[in-house]
Amino acid sequence: MSKLMRFDDQLNLGQAMAQEHRKSGARPSRAVLRHFPAGTTIFDVESPLSRVLFIENGWTISSKTMLNGTRIVTDFFLxxxxxxxxSTSMSHETVHAVSDVNCYEFQGHMAGSGGDGGSQLPLIMTIELMKRHARIAERLASIGRRDAFGRTGHLLLELAIRAGNSARPGLDGFECPLKQSEIGDALGLSTVHVNRVLKEMRxxxxLSFRNGIVEFLNRRKLIxxxxxxxxxxxDGSETAGFQDIHQS
Incomplete structure (x- = not known):
């Protein structure tokens, strides 16, 4: 398992490849920096099948819309x-930006060969699919076995780790552009129910969730x-901060 997890570092390969591309003057088609304003649809079921995006910054949501108009948020990408x-096309999902998003786009490298970085994309995609499967499995466990309080707290703790350290000094929390309705659509809860749980937590x-900021008032107790x-x-590099809190 430890050998496999070391490959997780390659998820940063997109940025490294793009930087190398700019230095070497390689073909623009190899790595292109894309900007998607908040609210933009990035992928949908009719998107071309050859695009891979590495998110440099920003938040996106993948979702499915049922025949009755109900939306289900299937995952968050940071x-x-x-x-x-x-993957989006096969699962009939739509991916849209909930904040301004910058990505490195690679096209036509899924079957790459030789020494160029594009040949790493199949490995990177395999690892990413494994990580996403783990997140969705945990989400299913939340919906099936945790109450509304547990679901909401668990998701916000997960997002805190994935979002990384806040740029605001002294803040134990993270900037979160999600609406309460989007959290509810991910957890099978109504917006009213999410609001009630967040009030209970405050x-x-x-924790407090106001004006796009999640602040943990007592993270250890919530954990x-x-x-x-x-x-x-x-791997441990992303969860080291959690371990420090949990063990102190």
Whole structure:
């Protein structure tokens, strides 16, 4: 397992490849920096099947819309994550930007060969699919076995790890552009129910979610209450901060 997890570092290959591309003056088609304003649809079921995006910064959501108009949020993608139009098309999902998003786009390299970085894309995509499978499995466990409080707390703790450290000094939390309706669509809860849970957490001195900022007032206690174990997310480099909090 440890040998496999070391490959996780290659999820940053997109940025490294793009930087090398700019230095070497390689063909523009190899790696292109794309910008998607908030609200933009990035992929849908009719997207071309040869596009792979490495998210440099920003937040995106993948979702499915049922015949009755109900939307289900299937996953969140943040910096360092990988998006594939082929995967989106096969799963009949739509991916849209919930904040401004910058990505490195690679086209036509899924069957790459030789020494160029494009030949690493099949490996990177395999790892990304494994990581996404782990996230979705945990989400299913939340919906099937956790109450609304547990689901919401678990998701926000997961997003805190994936979002990384806040740029705001002294803040134990992260900037979160998600609406309460989007959180609810990911957890099978109504917006009213999510609002009620967030109010309960705030009054209980656990966390505050206001003006796009999630602030943990007592992260350790929340971790214990929802039985959060981040081992499904990635290797120790991403969860080291959690381990420090959990063990202190």
């Amino acid at each position: 910096h360092g994550d990988v998006l594939s139009s082929a 009054l209980g001195g656990l 214990e209450m929802v039985d959060f174990d981040p081992s499904y997310l990635a």
